[in-house]
Amino acid sequence: MSGDAKIPAEAAALAAEAVRHLWWLRDAGVREVPLAAAPRPAGAAVVAVAKAAPPPPALSENGCGSEELLAIRAGLGDCTRCKLHGGRTRLVFGVGNPSAELMFVGEGPGADEDLQGEPFVGRAGQLLTKMIEAMGFARSEVYIANVVKCRPPGNRDPEPDEIAACEPFLKAQIAAIRPRVVVALGRFAVQTLLRDATPIGKQRGRWRAYEGVRLMPTFHPAYLLRNPAEKKPAWEDLQLVMKEFGKTAPGRES
Ligand code: URA
Numbered sequence: 170m171s172g173d174a175k176i177p178a179e180a181a182a183l184a185a186e187a188v189r190h191l192w193w194l195r196d197a198g199v200r201e202v203p204l205a206a207a208p209r210p211a212g213a214a215v216v217a218v219a220k221a222a223p224p225p226p227a228l229s230e231n232g233c234g235s236e237e238l239l240a241i242r243a244g245l246g247d248c249t250r251c252k253l254h255g256g257r258t259r260l261v262f263g264v265g266n267p268s269a270e271l272m273f274v275g276e277g278p279g280a281d282e283d284l285q286g287e288p289f290v291g292r293a294g295q296l297l298t299k300m301i302e303a304m305g306f307a308r309s310e311v312y313i314a315n316v317v318k319c320r321p322p323g324n325r326d327p328e329p330d331e332i333a334a335c336e337p338f339l340k341a342q343i344a345a346i347r348p349r350v351v352v353a354l355g356r357f358a359v360q361t362l363l364r365d366a367t368p369i370g371k372q373r374g375r376w377r378a379y380e381g382v383r384l385m386p387t388f389h390p391a392y393l394l395r396n397p398a399e400k401k402p403a404w405e406d407l408q409l410v411m412k413e414f415g416k417t418a419p420g421r422e423s
Contacts, residue, residue, distance in 0.1 A: 232263030232287075232314070237345035241338060245318065251334040253319035253327075259286035263314035263342055270414070271306060272348040273297065274339065276357040276389060277317035277327050288313045293391040297354070300390065304407050305416040312346050314339060316361050332361055343382065350410055351382050355389025374406045385410050 233239040242262050248254055261278040264287050273289075281291035289297045298308050317327040317335045327335075339361075343351060353359040356369045362379050363386070365372065372386040387406035388399050408418060 235267035257319040265312035269312035283320035296390040359386040
């Protein structure tokens, strides 16, 4: 390859890096950045972050709705701590109310989440939203995050080194939000948070404690889509959570 051919490749890599950085800034709620760090004369050019990607969500919508969460997101940066970074479109930090009393933790982003940058927006997400609403909450009232923040290729299971790299950020999110209850969805959320390798079928439906927060293990919505018969026990688990909040299922008087 000639020296000339190398220049466009380097330029493309730089451009890709710049766009990734702009995406990260957008996810952190930044709307525009000056072109130069030096004092900017009136009318100097400004790069609109929104031009590199769709308009940034409001802070409360991109999962960084408090100073603490924003600091955690900033700490993650344009993360390259594990090999998942190479295949992601967008890092999926979390979504919802930064002061939520109820938090859901899943496994990791799938294809839809990777594209949209928001957890649980695909088929499993639609079921999770129905579960949340059936519990008497709005999706916007709760907080939703995952064990790993980047999509495992082909939706494979996250690997131990990937979980280990990402877990401190989930831990920090839970500490910042301080929910009354965490619902751990599926094997990876339950086993990661509880350090307990017991199969999920044996752990579900029993109150546990995670760093002083009540934790309810239950089945993952994607598992429920594949095994609809398990929706009944999962609903029983969620009713235990509802009871904790003084809520009853619609149509049932307490
Ligand atoms: N499954 C998960 O565990 N998390 C998501 O965000 C989507 C699907």
